[in-house]
Amino acid sequence: MPRWLAGVAWRDASGEAMWRADETTLLPGAPVKPGGTLTIDPQLPGAWWGQLNRSLDALAGQTTTRIATPDTVTITQARVTREITSTFGDLDTTLADWRPAHADLNWANVTGPTLGRHRRPARPRHWGGTTPASAGKPTAPV
Numbered sequence: 001m002p003r004w005l006a007g008v009a010w011r012d013a014s015g016e017a018m019w020r021a022d023e024t025t026l027l028p029g030a031p032v033k034p035g036g037t038l039t040i041d042p043q044l045p046g047a048w049w050g051q052l053n054r055s056l057d058a059l060a061g062q063t064t065t066r067i068a069t070p071d072t073v074t075i076t077q078a079r080v081t082r083e084i085t086s087t088f089g090d091l092d093t094t095l096a097d098w099r100p101a102h103a104d105l106n107w108a109n110v111t112g113p114t115l116g117r118h119r120r121p122a123r124p125r126h127w128g129g130t131t132p133a134s135a136g137k138p139t140a141p142v
Contacts, residue, residue, distance in 0.1 A: 002024040002025045002026065002027050003024060003025045004022060004023075004024050005023040005024060005025065006022070006023045007020065007021065007022040007023065008020070008021050009021075011072065015072065016072065017072065018069055018072045020103075027111050028111065029111040030111060031107065031108045031109065031110065031111055032044070032107045032108075032110045032111070033107035033108060034108055035108060036106045036107045036108035036109075037107070038107055042107075052110070056102070059099075059100055059101070059102060060099040060100060060101070061099075062099075062100045063100070064100045067098075068101070068103060070103075077093075077094070077095055080093055080095055081093040
């Protein structure tokens with residue numbers, strides 16, 4: 001398991017992007033798919049998927065004071081409500097369950113079933129950025 005050593009975050013001069021870099025010890029193994037987009041089934045065994053799910057569950061069980069800020073706009077209840085109701089009309093969009101989530105989980109950042117321990121911002125449970133499937137649709141079934 002890699003160890004987290006240090007991290008730094010900054011906003012670019014225009015204010016349009018926020019950056020974060022984390023320094024960790026070396027991860028073992030190679031990425032599932034360098035470049036991130038699957039074009040063939042990576043043939044990952046069921047045990048691998050099970051461990052990935054356990055790792056994400058362990059991450060979700062942690063605590064953080066950080067809130068996700070994709071594109072430098074903080075995710076808030078008001079923002080979620082505005083985005084959903086602008087498309088689907090008047091719905092109850094209450095989010096009561098916020099948990100740490102991996103902000104950049106994709107095939108290029110997955111080397112195996114154990115995820116690095118980094119400081120993760122809280123996002124609504126089931127936020128789309130917490131699954132490698134969101135990083136690109138493979139041409140072969142996965």
